[in-house]
Amino acid sequence: xxxxxxxxxxxxxxxxxxxxxxxxxxxxxxxxxxxxxxxxxxxxxxxxxxxxxxxxxxxxxxxxxxxxxxxxxxxxxxxxxxxxxxxxxxxxxxxxxxxxxxxxxxxxxxxxxxxxxxxxxxxxxxxxxxxxxxxxxxxxxxxxxxxxxxxxxxxxxxxxxxxxxxxxxxxxxxxxxxxxxxxxxxxxxxxxxxxxxxxxxxxxxxxxxxxxxxxxxxxxxxxxxxxxxxxxxxxxxxxxxxxxxxxxxxxxxxxxxxxxxxxxxxxxxxxxxxxxxxxxxxxxxxxxxxxxxxxxxxxxxxxxxxxxxxxxxxxxxxxxxxxxxxxxxxxxxxxxxxxxxxxxxxxxxxxxxxxxxxxxxxxxxxxxxxxxxxxxxxxxxxxxxxxxxxxxxxxx
Amino acid sequence: xxxxxxxxxxxxxxxxxxxxxxxxxxxxxxxxxxxxxxxxxxxxxxxxxxxxxxxxxxxxxxxxxxxxxxxxxxxxxxxxxxxxxxxxxxxxxxxxxxxxxxxxxxxxxxxxxxxxxxxxxxxxxxxxxxxxxxxxxxxxxxxxxxxxxxxxxxxxxxxxxxxxxxxxxxxxxxxxxxxxxxxxxxxxxxxxxxxxxxxxxxxxxxxxxxxxxxxxxxxxxxx
Ligand SMILES: Nc1ncnc2c1ncn2[C@@H]1O[C@H](COP(=O)(O)OP(=O)(O)OP(=O)(O)O)[C@@H](O)[C@H]1O
Ligand SMILES: [Mg+2]
Numbered sequence: 001x002x003x004x005x006x007x008x009x010x011x012x013x014x015x016x017x018x019x020x021x022x023x024x025x026x027x028x029x030x031x032x033x034x035x036x037x038x039x040x041x042x043x044x045x046x047x048x049x050x051x052x053x054x055x056x057x058x059x060x061x062x063x064x065x066x067x068x069x070x071x072x073x074x075x076x077x078x079x080x081x082x083x084x085x086x087x088x089x090x091x092x093x094x095x096x097x098x099x100x101x102x103x104x105x106x107x108x109x110x111x112x113x114x115x116x117x118x119x120x121x122x123x124x125x126x127x128x129x130x131x132x133x134x135x136x137x138x139x140x141x142x143x144x145x146x147x148x149x150x151x152x153x154x155x156x157x158x159x160x161x162x163x164x165x166x167x168x169x170x171x172x173x174x175x176x177x178x179x180x181x182x183x184x185x186x187x188x189x190x191x192x193x194x195x196x197x198x199x200x201x202x203x204x205x206x207x208x209x210x211x212x213x214x215x216x217x218x219x220x221x222x223x224x225x226x227x228x229x230x231x232x233x234x235x236x237x238x239x240x241x242x243x244x245x246x247x248x249x250x251x252x253x254x255x256x257x258x259x260x261x262x263x264x265x266x267x268x269x270x271x272x273x274x275x276x277x278x279x280x281x282x283x284x285x286x287x288x289x290x291x292x293x294x295x296x297x298x299x300x301x302x303x304x305x306x307x308x309x310x311x312x313x314x315x316x317x318x319x320x321x322x323x324x325x326x327x328x329x330x331x332x333x334x335x336x337x338x339x340x341x342x343x344x345x346x347x348x349x350x351x352x353x354x355x356x357x358x359x360x361x362x363x364x365x366x367x368x369x370x371x372x373x374x375x376x377x378x379x380x381x382x383x384x385x386x387x388x389x390x391x392x393x394x395x396x
Numbered sequence: 397x398x399x400x401x402x403x404x405x406x407x408x409x410x411x412x413x414x415x416x417x418x419x420x421x422x423x424x425x426x427x428x429x430x431x432x433x434x435x436x437x438x439x440x441x442x443x444x445x446x447x448x449x450x451x452x453x454x455x456x457x458x459x460x461x462x463x464x465x466x467x468x469x470x471x472x473x474x475x476x477x478x479x480x481x482x483x484x485x486x487x488x489x490x491x492x493x494x495x496x497x498x499x500x501x502x503x504x505x506x507x508x509x510x511x512x513x514x515x516x517x518x519x520x521x522x523x524x525x526x527x528x529x530x531x532x533x534x535x536x537x538x539x540x541x542x543x544x545x546x547x548x549x550x551x552x553x554x555x556x557x558x559x560x561x562x563x564x565x566x567x568x569x570x571x572x573x574x575x576x577x578x579x580x581x582x583x584x585x586x587x588x589x590x591x592x593x594x595x596x597x598x599x600x601x602x603x604x605x606x607x608x609x610x611x612x613x614x615x616x617x618x619x
Contacts, residue, residue, distance in 0.1 A: 389450045
């Protein structure tokens, strides 16, 4: 403790120099903490978005139907017979030009069944969702998010209004709460969204036959997703002659895993770059410590004359280097915190909150400590090795 | 306590070899007060540095407490300087950024003395040299005489068996010189071994025994 106080004092004796020396460490720590925190916050927010799409959701893709394609009727049968499967929804989309009066917009049209509502956990503001009877009768009804309603029709309360998709008129029966502005909506580049009965979509576009090649399933209450996956797998194996290449079942977890791998890779890459700048900062520390040792040769001589051992001198200068590093580290973390606050404030609309990543803070503290020791060792050893008589007579 | 046998120290400057010490022999017994006198450049400081284990001789043998100096390890030498020897230099050699009491405290820190005891002993030492009121001052805020008194306090705070003083009054006026010398007298009366180096006859005469040094050779002067 005593030694740390002494070190702080000799650093304080030359504040300007200490500040300039620490700059390298400060910038290095900032790079490390800010970059890694950004990547982590971004990925964790994307991952949580992905999982909010439905954490109890499996996506099934049939690549080779062997002449017995899956039909809507099959999905209904499976839901009825298998207790572990709560809901199934075919996945079909198409793009269409939507018109209301003179307004028009490009649409992503999703063909859904009544189960989609359960699976995707959507929130209705008014009206109702697509019903089983709508699917059965291929009714020309649609459900749209409030944003789409406001943009195309001009107001939210638009139940009963008719919008046309590729020239066919659909009656609005429900309005959904808008999704938060998410990466998905940004990527979709301002396309509007509409949900219509699956069977109606078949007629809207030609590329969606009555064959279902992709569909979602959800696990029933009291069953895990893994159990539902197992049941589904057995059903499909039976159907496709035990050929497990004919279909694939993927869960959101796999997407999350992939996200995790990407963010790990980014963290290692960015962390590596930041580590290099920290090492450069460490060289700056070494440089200044060498100057300090030379300047204080006489002091070292005096200390040795009154009984300081090599070890004592070594530890003294080593602690000074480490303290210098740790001060720089603390400042760097503080500045990083400030920067992340500012970024969060600026990007408040993107619903991603950038916060200091605890692990990278601990990591940078350890790393700075290590750098202080490694780059302090050479100057400290130089000081410790001085002969008392030479040091005492240095510079008169 | 101190025994020098044919100790030599040669400095090579270019082609010229300077015999700073030339087969010097000296025996100092415990509780003695010896002064070493000689003109400038005669090798006094060189002698003191060797006695004080700050420097090593090029030839001859130096026995400290009966043991040859080569037998001490680097760490043991630091320990000897710390516990057995107290230095007082001509140029004070205080650490400029430490206050008077911190300068005095330093050798005790190196000994690993506990904080409470340290403070007690530092206070005693400063009291003894009459500087307790200046404890918090930095060396630059003290006069030369006061600085030298701080240096004396630092030398005696460890209760060393040997005090080595290299022209302790060289930079001081005659009045403060007398005060400092008075302190050495007292220390001697309390049973310390003192080796005092000077080029001033008046000061040398205050010691019980005087040794002359000239061109690195020592000769005993009996009073
Ligand atoms: N580091 C050194 N390198 C070269 N020569 C030296 C060195 N130190 C001392 N000398 C030489 O050794 C001789 C003795 O020097 P020393 O310092 O012991 O003299 P001194 O008696 O203490 O003189 P003073 O009274 O001026 O302090 C001198 O001739 C000096 O030039
Ligand atoms: Mg001298």
